[in-house]
Amino acid sequence: MYNSNKMKFWRSFNFVLLIVGSLFMVAPLFWMVSISLKSMEEIYRGEFTFIPQDIHFSNFVDIFQAAPFLTYFVNTSVITVFVVLANVFVNAFIAYGFAKISFKGRDKLFILVLSTMMLPGFITLIPQYVIFAKLGLVNTYYPLVLPSFFGSAFNIFLLRQFFKSVPNSMIEAARMEGANHFHIFFKIALPMIKPALFTVAIFSFNGVWNDFLGPLLYLNDESLYTLQLGLQVFKEQSSTQWNYLMAGSLLVLLPVILLFFFFQKYFIQGSNILGQTEDK
Amino acid sequence: MKKYLLLIVMSILLLSACGGFQIGGGSEEPASTETDNASGDTADSGSEASGSGEKITLDFWTFWGSEQRRPIVDQIIEDFNNSQEEIEVQHTYVPWGDIWTKNLAAIAAGDPPDVIINDINTVKLRAQEGQMEPLTEFVDEEVQNRFYDQMAEATMVDGEMYALPFNTDTQILFYNKDLFEEAGLDPEDPPSTWAEMEEYAAALDVQEGESYETIGFYPLIGPGSDLWMLNALGENYIDEEGNVSIDTEPVHDTFNWILEQKNKYGENTITSINSQFENAQQDPFMAGNIAMMVQNANYYVQLRDFGQDLNFGVAPLPEKEEGNGHTSWGGGFVAEVPSGAKNPEASYQFIEFLTNHDTQLYWAENNFDLVANQEAAMAAAESEEFSEAGQEVYSLMVENMDNTLLTPQPLVAPDYASTINPTFESIISEDTTVEAGLEKAQSDLERIVENNR
Numbered sequence: 094m095y096n097s098n099k100m101k102f103w104r105s106f107n108f109v110l111l112i113v114g115s116l117f118m119v120a121p122l123f124w125m126v127s128i129s130l131k132s133m134e135e136i137y138r139g140e141f142t143f144i145p146q147d148i149h150f151s152n153f154v155d156i157f158q159a160a161p162f163l164t165y166f167v168n169t170s171v172i173t174v175f176v177v178l179a180n181v182f183v184n185a186f187i188a189y190g191f192a193k194i195s196f197k198g199r200d201k202l203f204i205l206v207l208s209t210m211m212l213p214g215f216i217t218l219i220p221q222y223v224i225f226a227k228l229g230l231v232n233t234y235y236p237l238v239l240p241s242f243f244g245s246a247f248n249i250f251l252l253r254q255f256f257k258s259v260p261n262s263m264i265e266a267a268r269m270e271g272a273n274h275f276h277i278f279f280k281i282a283l284p285m286i287k288p289a290l291f292t293v294a295i296f297s298f299n300g301v302w303n304d305f306l307g308p309l310l311y312l313n314d315e316s317l318y319t320l321q322l323g324l325q326v327f328k329e330q331s332s333t334q335w336n337y338l339m340a341g342s343l344l345v346l347l348p349v350i351l352l353f354f355f356f357q358k359y360f361i362q363g364s365n366i367l368g369q370t371e372d373k
Numbered sequence: 374m375k376k377y378l379l380l381i382v383m384s385i386l387l388l389s390a391c392g393g394f395q396i397g398g399g400s401e402e403p404a405s406t407e408t409d410n411a412s413g414d415t416a417d418s419g420s421e422a423s424g425s426g427e428k429i430t431l432d433f434w435t436f437w438g439s440e441q442r443r444p445i446v447d448q449i450i451e452d453f454n455n456s457q458e459e460i461e462v463q464h465t466y467v468p469w470g471d472i473w474t475k476n477l478a479a480i481a482a483g484d485p486p487d488v489i490i491n492d493i494n495t496v497k498l499r500a501q502e503g504q505m506e507p508l509t510e511f512v513d514e515e516v517q518n519r520f521y522d523q524m525a526e527a528t529m530v531d532g533e534m535y536a537l538p539f540n541t542d543t544q545i546l547f548y549n550k551d552l553f554e555e556a557g558l559d560p561e562d563p564p565s566t567w568a569e570m571e572e573y574a575a576a577l578d579v580q581e582g583e584s585y586e587t588i589g590f591y592p593l594i595g596p597g598s599d600l601w602m603l604n605a606l607g608e609n610y611i612d613e614e615g616n617v618s619i620d621t622e623p624v625h626d627t628f629n630w631i632l633e634q635k636n637k638y639g640e641n642t643i644t645s646i647n648s649q650f651e652n653a654q655q656d657p658f659m660a661g662n663i664a665m666m667v668q669n670a671n672y673y674v675q676l677r678d679f680g681q682d683l684n685f686g687v688a689p690l691p692e693k694e695e696g697n698g699h700t701s702w703g704g705g706f707v708a709e710v711p712s713g714a715k716n717p718e719a720s721y722q723f724i725e726f727l728t729n730h731d732t733q734l735y736w737a738e739n740n741f742d743l744v745a746n747q748e749a750a751m752a753a754a755e756s757e758e759f760s761e762a763g764q765e766v767y768s769l770m771v772e773n774m775d776n777t778l779l780t781p782q783p784l785v786a787p788d789y790a791s792t793i794n795p796t797f798e799s800i801i802s803e804d805t806t807v808e809a810g811l812e813k814a815q816s817d818l819e820r821i822v823e824n825n826r
Contacts, residue, residue: 136679137660168393313432330469
């Protein structure tokens with residue numbers, strides 16, 4: 094009797110704690126929704142209200158007049174698809190090599206790859222820009238997409254750890270049966286590390302979907318602009334149209350949230366296993 | 374395996390279908406039809422001859438992409454394109470603030486835009502760094518004399534003119550007439566000295582227990598302490614040669630005056646109002662939380678559009694004491710040609726058009742910006758396009774240019790403010806005394822100048 098009461102207490106305590114915690118996390122999102130439905134007059138009046146006095150759903154329609162967001166949506170999606178696919182498959186391919194194929198100088202090479210993580214992206218930004226400019230690729234999507242086809246150290250590291258958890262005996266068995274490494278990679282190793290692949294996919298989706306600096310530097314033609322650049326039209330030197338900015342941001346945020354809901358099972362699995370694998 | 378093959382084939386199809394993967398799209402129409410690029414040239418085709426005759430194509434970068442501004446820029450460009458046969462200008466919107474980062478990268482890579490709108494107070498620095506083409510050879514006397522003197526001066530280095538001023542602004546006093554009346558003050562007689570500001574503020578304060586419902590005035594809501602130093606000194610605290618006048622009596626008085634008012638209202642009141650202002654999602658003046666506020670004169674547009682008929686008045690900045698001068702500060706933008714641009718002469722032709730009387734008047738009437746062309750600004754002050762309140766504010770802006778200083782960054786102390794401002798801030802937050810703080814700021818800045826000479 095005593096015990097179950099105590100348990101009940103802790104359960105409800107946990108429950109309340111979780112509710113308060115999530116309210117805390119969701120509040121900024123509510124605030125965004127609230128502002129996106131207000132008029133500028135109401136925003137400037139400065140009353141702290143979550144529920145707008147007049148609800149302006151029209152903000153969500155009006156933003157399409159300010160900028161061609163549909164085009165931006167398509168553009169962003171195209172870039173995202175390429176980058177995510179490349180990130181997942183190219184990095185997995187490289188990682189598999191580092192994890193499962195032994196060759197001379199492998200570990201030194203791996204350290205070299207890892208060392209690229211030490212360089213902040215901003216340092217390579219301008220040299221990279223100059224290279225792409227010399228290649229005549231500025232104002233195309235190549236500078237935004239191509240680098241992801243050459244691997245990224247973090248993802249390689251992450252996936253390598255996962256591949257290490259694939260038992261060598263399994264790979265050797267496959268080789269005995271006559272399978273080559275390509276076959277093993279696609280048919281055996283990849284399916285076994287699915288959660289990790291989803292993690293990489295989601296991370297890189299977030300990264301590229303929200304990327305601002307890359308498109309800003311490389312794209313000149315407004316018809317090639319992405320959503321993140323498009324959102325900036327609501328910000329000016331002295332004033333910002335907060336209601337439009339928030340409405341636009343919500344629409345841009347939507348795919349990210351949807352993605353998370355669909356893949357959260359894998360996402361959480363992947364994040365949990367991160368760093369726990371050991372050589373086998 | 375088939376699945377992956379399919380994937381690759383699909384990617385290639387997508388690749389070829391999408392405009393973003395066409396290199397040097399000059400020969401083909403841009404893939405998207407959403408923007409109204411009338412001709413098929415893309416930005417980077419520069420001065421190359423292209424499909425529609427032998428026209429020179431200019432790429433014009435601005436940060437004016439909003440619903441209000443973009444149609445006006447586009448109209449000006451259309452007028453220019455129709456006004457002659459040789460040059461076709463295309464507008465590219467690049468986000469505010471980031472536009473200059475992008476410009477730098479493009480200059481470094483040798484592929485800059487042909488014309489860009491840039492900050493006026495840093496023209497000299499960019500000229501010195503070789504980031505822009507000199508325009509002197511194209512500028513005739515009429516053009517040279519179009520502009521407010523201080524603006525034209527800000528674009529000159531060693532007798533060379535590097536840009537043409539486009540627009541400017543000036544800081545003025547906004548006050549709430551209704552609150553004046555409630556406090557028994559004459560709404561047509563705004564304060565004109567610092568002492569009067571304090572007097573009026575005391576009358577306008579509405580206190581409720583320990584906290585304030587409305588504060589009359591606090592100097593640092595809106596502007597920073599540098600504006601008040603400028604106002605007190607009648608000049609910037611560092612001049613073009615690098616002479617520093619921070620540890621001086623007027624500046625001491627300035628900080629003591631600010632601190633006096635800060636202590637009257639208390640840290641909490643100031644923080645709460647300032648945070649409203651800084652996150653810019655609320656406006657303490659429109660909300661009636663502050664009765665008098667110094668602001669950029671363009672703030673009128675926000676009052677007009679979102680102020681819901683707030684009954685306000687405008688006045689020049691108060692002066693430190695009678696006869697000291699109502700010195701105010703202005704910034705602004707120029708149109709310039711980044712170095713490496715392919716056709717500076719054609720670029721100049723367009724810049725000249727941007728700053729002529731009719732274009733500037735059109736810009737002024739539609740954006741309520743104070744334009745750099747003096748005659749256009751004076752014409753705008755009487756424009757039928759403005760309401761009575763609009764005309765009043767615009768006239769004050771024009772008059773205020775007599776008292777308005779620009780503060781071009783001196784070559785001997787680029788970006789001096791970011792080094793010195795923390796010291797000013799620590800005086801305001803009372804981590805340092807006024808005496809110690811100003812002495813430190815003076816010697817720090819002198820050292821910077823010394824190092825750069």
